[in-house]
């Protein structure tokens with residue numbers, strides 16, 4: 001067994017710091033400035049000291065004038081603090097050409113052919129020799145990649161003529177939402193003149209925010225001052241609101257967080273409970289029948305919309321990022337001038353960030369500016385369910401925006417939180433001939449190792465197979481000590497770096513859907529590799545990589561002769577109902 | 583996503599149009615040259631190669647082919663079209679020579695197996711989906727022996743706790759053989775619920791002679807008999823789906839070989855055009 005001794009020690013989180021080593025003086029300096037100055041170092045445990053976090057989870061980056069710091073729609077995993085100079089947040093989308101996104105390269109015909117030819121006959125063979133230096137890397141490739149491709153926005157003033165932008169000065173934070181909610185960047189940020197920024201990787205940021213309110217408040221205040229208005233503008237009725245009224249709305253917005261950030265820990269007990277108990281354990285955001293107190297905007301995560309039915313609750317829909325709850329009641333309350341009660345409950349599924357706009361503010365600053373027929377129209381258009389006054393389709397429970405999927409299927413998808421899946425694998429068992437062509441295709445494209453199991457929870461004839469769903473909220477990433485599992489910056493695909501995976505199985509245990517499999521790795525000769533110290537076989541985490549390097553996309557879907565298998569965004573009910581009714 | 587209905591309409595129309603053109607072409611050849619067999623023969627052989635190419639496409643999923651589902655659509659409509667082409671080629675008469683008859687039989691068998699298989703692949707999945715549990719074919723033997731073990735343990739436990747042997751005897755006589763062995767070939771040809779119904783009826787009959795403890799176990803056995811029957815149904819149906827394709831594919835290559843030989847021979851006898 002030639003490569004038996006390669007892995008000597010399993011890397012841990014801080015074995016390799018985030019960037020060029022921070023010196024003690026650098027940490028001292030950071031501790032002199034806000035928000036770090038207000039953080040109480042006493043509240044951190046000895047194993048995870050404040051200094052340690054700053055030293056290991058942060059790095060200082062220099063940017064020349066016009067350099068891109070983060071790019072809209074990239075999946076980032078760190079937040080930034082301006083130390084010197086200025087950063088410009090460009091809110092309206094910049095043209096793709098200036099953003100310099102690298103083109104994805106796919107193998108051609110010959111390369112594909114060779115690949116199948118060379119597939120080893122034994123499972124889980126690794127051809128690369130893993131050197132210890134390969135085993136650890138920092139998990140934020142974003143900055144490196146942007147620096148490598150050297151994206152500069154040359155003529156900044158001209159470009160910005162047509163875009164709205166906000167300038168951030170020393171002491172201001174950005175990028176924390178994308179980093180913490182594992183979601184895409186909402187804006188591009190450029191260096192406005194030469195700038196020096198502190199970059200904090202999300203593991204560190206999360207530990208800081210957990211132990212101190214100061215940082216959270218600091219970040220919320222900055223968000224309110226900077227990006228909140230953009231988000232509000234995307235809300236129905238607020239798009240055209242005169243600036244002074246929008247300011248008033250922004251000032252009154254309340255931030256709330258519901259549910260557990262690490263919700264995967266409670267998923268197992270949650271799904272094994274009877275449905276009613278599981279439902280009751282979901283944190284309540286708004287209760288059906290409570291007086292209408294304004295609007296709730298979902299900032300990130302998912303929430304379940306339900307109403308009383310018989311002795312239980314029936315799910316009507318689920319809301320995701322950017323959707324609004326309570327608009328109908330809120331408008332109705334103004335129209336009838338008497339208290340209106342919420343027609344449905346809103347509950348957090350997993351971890352949800354919401355914004356609340358109080359009813360008085362909506363009344364005084366939004367509705368007073370709009371004629372009644374426009375209000376009625378908006379209420380109908382954005383109705384998620386019928387209120388007494390506004391019902392777009394009498395007799396139906398849903399309004400215009402959401403497509404209908406039969407309730408039991410909806411309950412199933414919501415209860416099991418499959419709605420988290422951006423690329424879930426659905427198999428239509430009414431069409432699937434169980435021929436396993438999909439499995440063989442997956443194996444052929446992955447060194448003879450199928451990366452999914454054609455089995456899984458089902459509802460009626462719809463089965464959600466055990467294939468990684470490339471979730472909107474990939475909780476599998478949370479605990480990975482080396483950052484081996486992460487999102488591809490451009491595509492959002494959740495990938496495992498086989499070289500840096502240390503086989504600790506944290507991701508496999510964290511994936512609520514059981515879609516990561518631990519395997520025993522073999523060397524090129526086919527022998528199982530062993531850890532030199534523990535004498536245990538070396539394990540690697542494996543899962544579907546969505547065939548990112550395949551010219552035709554997901555091989556499983558492509559290989560199904562009977563149109564029985566699709567990869568689908570379950571956050572998009574329209575797509576689902578379309579597929580169901582082919 | 584196109585709906586299945588519109589896809590069917592589109593492909594069927596296309597097939598009819600292409601066939602009409604082919605018929606027109608052969609008629610024209612007949613009028614001008616006197617015989618069209620070489621023309622139709624070449625087209626027929628080419629389509630057969632195209633149909634067989636689907637096997638290669640399935641074997642090499644790493645190559646940038648069109649999707650397998652598109653291939654199957656093309657396969658089915660082209661294959662249906664070959665029936666007309668075949669008819670034109672043999673001038674709607676039964677062939678007489680040895681080689682020709684062999685081809686006709688092979689072609690006929692491949693064609694019929696294709697039709698039967700298509701019907702099965704479109705009807706069996708829904709029947710399987712109605713069974714409570716989805717099972718992977720390769721796991722069925724393992725699941726069977728698990729069921730057998732569970733049944734055995736439940737009965738042993740009942741005998742131990744109740745001290746009575748009524749259920750135990752019934753089990754070893756009637757149920758154990760059912761759990762332990764696999765179904766007869768007749769079941770695979772035509773799965774049915776006769777045995778399941780009979781065993782469940784017998785169990786129900788037994789119930790009146792059982793002690794309370796045994797009766798509880800009896801409930802477990804009810805469920806296990808049903809699950810075992812579901813497993814057998816899956817085994818039989820999935821086996822059928824695999825076997826037909828195996829047969830269909832098995833007929834394909836001899837057909838191609840014999841058809842190619844026939845083409846060569848035809849040229850030789852035609853005056854050595856080769």
Ligand code: HEM
Nearest residue numbers: 561633634636637640658661662692693696697700831834
């Ligand atoms: C007459 C000449 C035919 C030839 C040479 C032929 C050949 C083939 C081959 C090579 C395959 C691929 C098998 C595999 O690799 O798994 C195939 C599959 C298939 N054929 Fe044919 N075929 C013929 C006619 C038909 C007809 C008439 C039909 C039905 C109308 C048909 C329906 C199918 C179906 C449904 C499959 C694939 C099923 C699956 O993958 O589950 N074939 N055929």
Ligand code: SF4
Nearest residue numbers: 468469471474476511
């Ligand atoms: S591994 Fe699990 S949690 Fe992570 S993206 Fe895939 S399905 Fe989602």
Ligand code: SF4
Nearest residue numbers: 442544546547554556
């Ligand atoms: S997308 Fe690719 S890796 Fe993922 S299950 Fe399908 S074939 Fe396998």
Ligand code: SF4
Nearest residue numbers: 432433435436438560
């Ligand atoms: S390829 Fe399609 S029909 Fe065959 S087993 Fe997979 S999903 Fe089912």
